[in-house]
Amino acid sequence: MSVNINYKKIKSSKSISNVVFFVDDKFTITNIKKYISNKEFSYVSDLIKNINSRKKIFCFDLSSKKKIILVSLKKDIKSSEVENLGADLYNIIKELKNSEYILNTDSIPSKLTNFVAYFLHGLRLKSYNFDKYKSKKNTKNISILVVGKYIPSVNEQIKFKAIEEGTFFTRDLVSEPGNILHPDEYAKRLNSLKKFGLKITIYDEKKLKKLGMNTLLGVGQGSARGSYLVTIEWKGLKDKSKPLAFVGKGVCFDTGGISLKPAKFMEDMTYDMAGSAVVVGLMKSLALRKAKINAVGVVGLVENMPGGNALRPGDILKSYSGKTVEVLNTDAEGRLVLADALTFTEEKYKPKFIVDLATLTGAIIVSLGSEYAGLFSNDDKLSNQLIDVGENVDEKVWRMPLNNNFDKLIDSKNADMQNINYVGGAGSTTAAQFLQRFILNKTPWAHLDIAGMAFSKYGGALNSGGATGYGVRLLNKLIEDHYE
Numbered sequence: 001m002s003v004n005i006n007y008k009k010i011k012s013s014k015s016i017s018n019v020v021f022f023v024d025d026k027f028t029i030t031n032i033k034k035y036i037s038n039k040e041f042s043y044v045s046d047l048i049k050n051i052n053s054r055k056k057i058f059c060f061d062l063s064s065k066k067k068i069i070l071v072s073l074k075k076d077i078k079s080s081e082v083e084n085l086g087a088d089l090y091n092i093i094k095e096l097k098n099s100e101y102i103l104n105t106d107s108i109p110s111k112l113t114n115f116v117a118y119f120l121h122g123l124r125l126k127s128y129n130f131d132k133y134k135s136k137k138n139t140k141n142i143s144i145l146v147v148g149k150y151i152p153s154v155n156e157q158i159k160f161k162a163i164e165e166g167t168f169f170t171r172d173l174v175s176e177p178g179n180i181l182h183p184d185e186y187a188k189r190l191n192s193l194k195k196f197g198l199k200i201t202i203y204d205e206k207k208l209k210k211l212g213m214n215t216l217l218g219v220g221q222g223s224a225r226g227s228y229l230v231t232i233e234w235k236g237l238k239d240k241s242k243p244l245a246f247v248g249k250g251v252c253f254d255t256g257g258i259s260l261k262p263a264k265f266m267e268d269m270t271y272d273m274a275g276s277a278v279v280v281g282l283m284k285s286l287a288l289r290k291a292k293i294n295a296v297g298v299v300g301l302v303e304n305m306p307g308g309n310a311l312r313p314g315d316i317l318k319s320y321s322g323k324t325v326e327v328l329n330t331d332a333e334g335r336l337v338l339a340d341a342l343t344f345t346e347e348k349y350k351p352k353f354i355v356d357l358a359t360l361t362g363a364i365i366v367s368l369g370s371e372y373a374g375l376f377s378n379d380d381k382l383s384n385q386l387i388d389v390g391e392n393v394d395e396k397v398w399r400m401p402l403n404n405n406f407d408k409l410i411d412s413k414n415a416d417m418q419n420i421n422y423v424g425g426a427g428s429t430t431a432a433q434f435l436q437r438f439i440l441n442k443t444p445w446a447h448l449d450i451a452g453m454a455f456s457k458y459g460g461a462l463n464s465g466g467a468t469g470y471g472v473r474l475l476n477k478l479i480e481d482h483y484e
Contacts, residue, residue: 086122105148166285178253220302222310250276257330274454363427
């Protein structure tokens with residue numbers, strides 16, 4: 001099912017069949033009287049006397065061919081609530097036989113800044129579905145004509161479309177099965193982003209060995225597929241200011257390696273590359289909307305398989321930083337990928353800050369479920385910015401502790417550190433402590449553990465189940481509010 005939205009600065013005609021109007025939270029409908037006949041107005045007035053005011057959207061049949069949909073707006077409504085209303089409207093119209101609608105912006109009861117843009121943004125985000133591999137697809141096409149004086153500006157349309165396309169690209173990548181989106185294919189798809197003005201550099205195994213990225217390579221050495229580090233650069237400023245850096249874990253499929261995972265739910269490990277997909281979707285969004293910043297995305301792409309050459313528990317690897325790691329559990333692989341990627345990013349780009357994203361630990365799901373991503377950081381300013389914008393776009397983060405006493409739990413007798421804490425407990429925190437050891441120059445850094453947020457079996461406010469695209473809108477808002 002697809003949704004097409006067009007804009008026209010005209011008043012809606014009484015002859016148009018299906019119209020969406022906005023009313024206040026008391027369902028006062030005097031503002032729509034001039035758009036419908038007196039008979040229809042009287043009919044709707046009678047109907048709303050008995051409605052359940054706790055609902056926010058009502059659909060009324062005026063005839064067999066004509067519908068009126070009323071969307072209730074409370075005072076001081078937040079932008080995230082507006083997006084959710086748009087998603088609710090999509091849930092209603094997708095079940096109706098009708099395919100063409102007018103959205104009357106003149107009926108908005110009060111001047112709400114960017115209201116319509118956020119409303120349509122939520123509607124489009126909710127409309128996403130991944131049916132690429134289904135033989136029978138839903139071919140219904142919903143057309144919405146947005147009319148009136150409150151239609152979004154051209155700049156707003158470009159911005160929100162860019163964010164949507166970036167989010168959808170992230171969802172597409174996460175939704176692909178492991179036999180399709182393996183590291184070799186992933187690297188090819190990233191190379192295609194050059195057409196949007198992004199600079200793509202692909203480091204293959206030969207180059208990675210020369211650089212000494214042995215923790216990243218160690219994860220992928222059991223797979224028949226290649227391992228890669230890919231950098232994605234966007235230069236939206238003419239000066240040579242320090243870029244903002246985003247680093248993502250791209251484990252295209254995670255069996256756990258020699259420390260093999262249980263068979264149950266292993267199929268979900270196709271989304272263990274979601275952190276990288278968020279970085280990729282964000283960079284595409286920045287390019288599409290011509291963001292006025294310099295930014296770089298860095299993703300490590302591997303497949304963690306139990307092959308004959310696979311990494312063994314007890315192996316010791318020398319990282320790009322020069323620090324050595326004793327691998328006690330090959331299923332704690334994402335931190336090994338990020339270790340090399342973080343040090344490389346800090347050294348090569350000397351960024352203003354680094355934000356990394358990874359489906360890193362099951363422990364964060366135990367802690368925060370699917371309501372918050374875990375935030376670990378060495379910088380209060382960056383942390384507070386992420387918390388604030390997370391609340392704004394309803395992609396929430398919750399700051400978790402880092403502490404020297406936790407850090408001691410990953411000390412190794414045989415190497416500089418070990419990749420898991422065998423004492424037990426604090427699994428997400430000790431994973432973050434591990435990553436922090438690879439930030440060598442005190443660059444402001446935040447780690448987002450998105451294991452509970454990247455994929456939803458049941459769907460959320462702005463997605464219908466499956467890949468959520470969590471993080472693209474969060475980081476775009478961070479950039480828009482604080483760094484552009």
